Amino acid sequence: MKYVRFEKNNSVKYGKLEGDVIRELDGNFLDAATKERDQTYPLSNVELLSPVEPRQIVAIGLNYVLHAKEQGKAIPEEPMMFMVSPTAVISDGESIKLPNLEHRIDHEAELAIVIGKTAKDLTRENALEYVFGYTCANDVSDRDLQKKDGQFTRAKSFTTYKPVGPVVETDIDPNHAGIKLTVNGEVRQDSNTNDLIHDIENLLVKVTEVMTLEPGDLIMTGTPSGVGPMKPGDEVVIEIDGIGKLSNPVESV
Ligand code: MG
Secondary structure (H helix, E strand, C coil), X not given: CEEEXXXXXXXXXXXXXXXXXXXXXXXXXXXXXXXXXXXXXXXXXXXXXXXXXXXXXXXXXXXXXXXHHHCCCCCCCCCEEEEECHHHEECCCCCEEECCCCCCEEECEEEEEEECCCECCCCCCCHHHHEEEEEEEECCEEHHHHHHHCCCHHHHCCCCCEEEEEEEXXXXXXXXCEEEEEECCEXXXXXXXXXXXXXXXXXXXXXXXHCCECCXXXXXXXXXXXXXXXXXXXXXXXXXXXXXXXXXXXXXX
16 A cells, blocks of 8 residues: 655645545554545646655664675664654655755665554564555765764754655565666665664664664664765666655755
């Protein structure tokens, strides 16, 4: 099942995507009591918003072997986690705006886990019961600031640096999903989540050992090899099998 958040007639609505048609819901799809309405809209007639409004975004660094190698880093024994600001989130189609054009700003295609229920101290056995679904994310990263600061908050939290969407898909196998990123049609990243060092269940266990996750929160699971710079005028497209395409133009501020 694919779920969306969208704007129509100046109001924010939630829906279930059925082919090219959105069936409106009477509330947020994350709420178990939400029901379907009779109202439908052609997908082409609405403006899609980021499918969730996370309160927290936990990101995982160096979670693919080849990416750790290309960054010249050792493979972390435990998931390397950090937080990025939820205010950086934008939707499919919105522009990634680069304020520091002299810096190297990289794309990072990532599968994002969307939390469905309040989650703390999960086990491998119950972890997936707390997941609502999965979406595409771009962990846009200012490499100059990342090196200068020695940590990631500033480098990865600029407004517009976290494209998310376009849908939340509930029915994929998150540990076996092809993930690809193109810039202006040229393939830069092409991998599969079966190459994750720490799989989806392990990430949920390790993150919730530490913190409580709430519905709509995101875990960004790390990026495969092939990260590279973006510049104004580029069109960046992330495609994850079973979810769809997240497309964002790049421009200067
Ligand atoms: Mg990343």
